[in-house]
């Protein structure tokens with residue numbers, strides 16, 4: 280599909296008509312108009328593409344292309360208060376000699392001049408390059424990849440699992456290694472930003488003067504994070520599948536209940552949620568189905584990677600009951616993590632899945648963490664452990680699901696576990712595997728000896744744990760029909776802008792054999 284022989288969308292037809300006067304119909308390699316030929320082009324401040332480009336939510340025939348015009352990214356964006364036309368182009372090659380599709384999108388002030396182009400009619404399992412142009416300025420070139428053909432069942436899918444990037448705790452150095460590993464897509468399971476106020480003692484300081492509460496404040500916070508060069512490069516080089524956890528809004532919030540209800544009245548928190556979700560949408564390569572409706576955003580969704588893998592991305596924040604405060608409370612059967620509708624959607628999608636692997640992106644840990652050494656248990660009430668009845672019921676369901684694997688963040692540790700039907704019974708069935716993918720930078724460089732002194736004594740109480748570690752990094756998965764090969768990729772530091780990466784451990788999940796083993 281190249282040049283004039285490609286399918287012509289209305290946008291593209293308009294573009295070709297406009298371009299014909301200057302370039303003629305003999306479609307040269309560079310079809311874009313020079314700035315001088317655009318009478319109606321809005322003059323814009325320099326540097327509108329300071330936040331780079333990214334793409335996301337790959338389909339076999341589609342991808343979301345993203346940018347946001349922000350010449351003054353840390354101060355509200357710096358754009359004039361008008362809608363601006365942004366040209367986009369996607370091609371089969373890096374030099375755009377084989378363009379496949381192009382069009383014009385509108386960057387509107389009410390959405391922070393963000394642009395989300397939902398390109399369709401692409402080919403499955405293919406790499407594409409894309410770019411944007413506005414006000415005579417050209418964006419950096421992005422690279423992306425569509426999902427495999429719906430009927431394909433072979434091959435290899437390479438996924439990187441990331442979470443928890445606290446700007447103040449360190450540079451996002453794991454992304455430099457992730458880029459070198461060239462994943463087909465990145466699964467990000469929460470804490471993309473942290474809402475904490477700037478700290479004078481931080482390695483690098485948050486912008487602003489306080490926690491973000493307003494839309495402009497959240498925009499500035501996202502914009503600051505995107506200026507990390509390793510994060511920006513990873514965004515530009517692979518599609519992302521993103522969901523949020525608590526810090527995109529407020530630590531440990533539950534539905535419309537903030538962390539400290541005494542300090543944030545309900546109305547104020549609803550306004551905060553509304554601002555936070557909108558800023559999240561504005562900065563993420565997600566479909567229009569995720570445009571927030573006030574203090575609500577549709578985030579749980581499914582993505583298919585041929586017949587190899589189905590990925591269910593959860594929302595464990597918006598529909599949950601408030602956290603328990605005791606062991607007894609955590610066992611209250613009326614508590615919900617997912618809400619009835621999402622729970623039904625998840626179980627239905629797992630039961631009827633045609634996929635070899637049923638992957639679940641969960642913000643918070645599903646396997647048990649018993650913090651109490653010896654007799655009795657103590658759980659984290661914000662994690663699935665705090666919602667015992669629903670978690671245990673889900674474990675029962677997983678017994679009937681083909682090859683379930685859960686991918687998690689939140690913990691700022693690598694914790695790789697078997698999922699068990701009943702954590703009270705060590706002999707109960709293993710029903711799946713879970714990878715808790717450490718953090719990109721949150722908690723910074725940890726003292727490994729201190730970590731092991733604190734956590735190793737808990738291992739006998741948690742026999743389902745297969746690997747525990749406190750280095751910063753991410754997990755990398757090669758998913759094939761017969762098994763998943765996982766690597767825990769770590770960096771030696773996040774205290775400097777560059778780091779030395781290495782593989783801490785390799786693990787394997789065998790198809791047809793629930794659980795995970797260190798190789």
Ligand SMILES: [Fe+2]
Nearest residue numbers: 443470689721
């Ligand atoms: Fe986190």
